[in-house]
Amino acid sequence: MRCWTWAGSAIRSAGLLLVVALLAAGCGGEPIAPAGGRPQVLTTTAIIEALAKPVAGGLLDVRSIVGPGVDPHEFEAKAADVRRVRAASLVLRNGLGLDAFLDRIVAGVDPQRIIVVTDGIALRTLGGAPDPHVWHDPMNDILMVGRIARAFAELDPPNTQRYEANAREYIATLERVDAEVRQLIEAIPPANRKIVTDHDAFGYFIRRYDLQFVGAVIPGTTTGAEPSAKELAALEQLIRAEGVRAVFAENSVDPKVAARVAKDTGATMVSDLYGDTLGAPGSGAETLDGMLLVNARKIADALK
Numbered sequence: 001m002r003c004w005t006w007a008g009s010a011i012r013s014a015g016l017l018l019v020v021a022l023l024a025a026g027c028g029g030e031p032i033a034p035a036g037g038r039p040q041v042l043t044t045t046a047i048i049e050a051l052a053k054p055v056a057g058g059l060l061d062v063r064s065i066v067g068p069g070v071d072p073h074e075f076e077a078k079a080a081d082v083r084r085v086r087a088a089s090l091v092l093r094n095g096l097g098l099d100a101f102l103d104r105i106v107a108g109v110d111p112q113r114i115i116v117v118t119d120g121i122a123l124r125t126l127g128g129a130p131d132p133h134v135w136h137d138p139m140n141d142i143l144m145v146g147r148i149a150r151a152f153a154e155l156d157p158p159n160t161q162r163y164e165a166n167a168r169e170y171i172a173t174l175e176r177v178d179a180e181v182r183q184l185i186e187a188i189p190p191a192n193r194k195i196v197t198d199h200d201a202f203g204y205f206i207r208r209y210d211l212q213f214v215g216a217v218i219p220g221t222t223t224g225a226e227p228s229a230k231e232l233a234a235l236e237q238l239i240r241a242e243g244v245r246a247v248f249a250e251n252s253v254d255p256k257v258a259a260r261v262a263k264d265t266g267a268t269m270v271s272d273l274y275g276d277t278l279g280a281p282g283s284g285a286e287t288l289d290g291m292l293l294v295n296a297r298k299i300a301d302a303l304k
């Protein structure tokens with residue numbers, strides 16, 4: 001295995017963006033090759049990668065630090081991630097406590113190279129803290145796509161119009177998905193529109209489509225907490241009292257406790273709702289728009 005990492009450095013000359021790959025010292029991490037000499041954009045999560053890739057349209061090399069299927073709440077950066085962050089032309093992050101691992105590794109990185117894509121979104125709060133799971137409302141995704149297009153235009157001004165056109169195209173996709181999700185949810189009888197999830201990740205989806213959040217197996221908006229026996233008993237009682245038809249487990253969270261709650265209450269257990277990350281290739285949920293639709297179909301099917 002070759003044991004150096006690459007760092008990309010952009011040099012603008014006569015209106016052209018030239019990307020020069022520089023060898024940086026370092027052994028023991030995975031080699032990071034500049035893909036076709038394109039500027040490197042890192043995202044903290046697979047969700048932001050999925051929003052940024054359609055905007056980049058292949059002009060930039062966009063990759064996520066946290067891979068698909070991995071829980072960002074519990075993620076710890078490795079030495080190779082630190083090198084990638086230092087070498088990247090731009091870092092796009094969610095903020096709001098979801099990708100706190102980045103705070104520990106950005107010392108010395110120019111803050112102008114780090115963009116918080118959730119800036120300007122009307123946040124819901126829980127216990128005084130902002131809920132970071134904004135991407136479950138396509139209107140928030142549209143705002144983030146606009147923010148990302150502006151960041152790309154600043155990074156690579158000659159291609160501004162292409163980033164703007166790509167953003168418009170993906171925004172149109174998100175608007176179509178929003179209408180389709182609404183249709184799916186409106187087909188659920190109103191009395192059945194009650195949601196119990198693994199952790200409280202779907203607040204923005206619930207708010208957008210007028211569902212009722214009954215409770216989460218894991219208390220709070222992170223995945224780190226453990227529910228107490230008392231909390232679980234209270235949730236099960238609520239599920240029975242409200243006649244909740246399904247408990248939704250997430251693809252990046254251990255479904256063991258959710259399965260027990262479903263079994264105890266007689267609710268249907270639905271696995272692999274996509275909360276904090278995307279699906280594998282072929283799941284239909286490997287894009288952000290696909291993820292929203294797959295989730296809506298699973299919810300609509302289970303609550304009919």
Ligand SMILES: [Zn+2]
Pocket residue numbers: 073133199200201221222223275276
């Ligand atoms: Zn989460």
